[in-house]
């Protein structure tokens with residue numbers, strides 16, 4: 001089953017083509033990594049899926065619901081309320097953790113399911129404690145974000161996104177603000193989600209992570225997807241010269 005379908009999406013910032021005719025499908029249970037040099041459009045693509053940016057043209061379908069479609073060259077979005085409903089099907093984790101500083105870890109995880117989904121506090125609490133266990137932070141339920149390391153904060157951010165039961169998790173460089181040791185904790189958590197067949201789209205600068213964790217890897221360059229393949233094929237037999245050059249530059 002296709003969870004995310006992106007068809008011919010283009011996006012400009014002024015005169016700059018940030019996305020050029022990008023098409024992509026993510027099937028249920030896939031963990032798709034996006035690699036590419038700085039400015040190639042990776043974050044913009046994720047932000048369009050989560051409606052933090054609006055596309056110029058193209059179509060995005062999330063779990064069967066159309067977030068945007070284009071008619072007569074103009075991108076058409078449904079009413080705000082419908083957009084919000086569709087966007088609850090995606091969970092996003094950024095480079096910086098964006099936790100609420102005045103709430104404990106447990107409260108950070110519980111707030112959206114209780115306030116947005118109107119679920120019962122008791123059920124949400126039980127589930128939030130389970131999620132803290134999944135990310136290895138059961139002992140930190142009552143701690144505040146300021147009392148946690150960067151890697152711990154990022155794992156709370158992952159649990160918080162999972163608490164909304166998204167159909168797809170979007171990660172934008174979840175480890176690039178972390179030191180090597182805490183990076184490994186976060187990678188281990190994401191790998192656990194891969195093993196549980198959580199559907200994910202992961203932007204990363206970490207080639208080892210893309211290679212070892214993703215089921216498929218996409219290479220973006222100047223707003224286009226230039227190549228996609230299994231991690232093994234893409235890293236061992238890159239076809240496009242720009243991908244070959246990119247892999248050289250990150251290896252040296």
Ligand SMILES: Nc1ncnc2c1ncn2[C@@H]1O[C@H](COP(=O)(O)OP(=O)(O)OP(=O)(O)O)[C@@H](O)[C@H]1O
Nearest residue numbers: 013016017018036037038039040041042043044045
């Ligand atoms: N809000 C914005 N206004 C104007 N230009 C923008 C905006 N956001 C992104 N851009 C431009 O769009 C292009 C794609 O940016 P994007 O952030 O998607 O790149 P990226 O691949 O995520 O890069 P990085 O690896 O550095 O995070 C860049 O040239 C960037 O400068």
Ligand SMILES: [Mg+2]
Nearest residue numbers: 042043044172
């Ligand atoms: Mg980015």
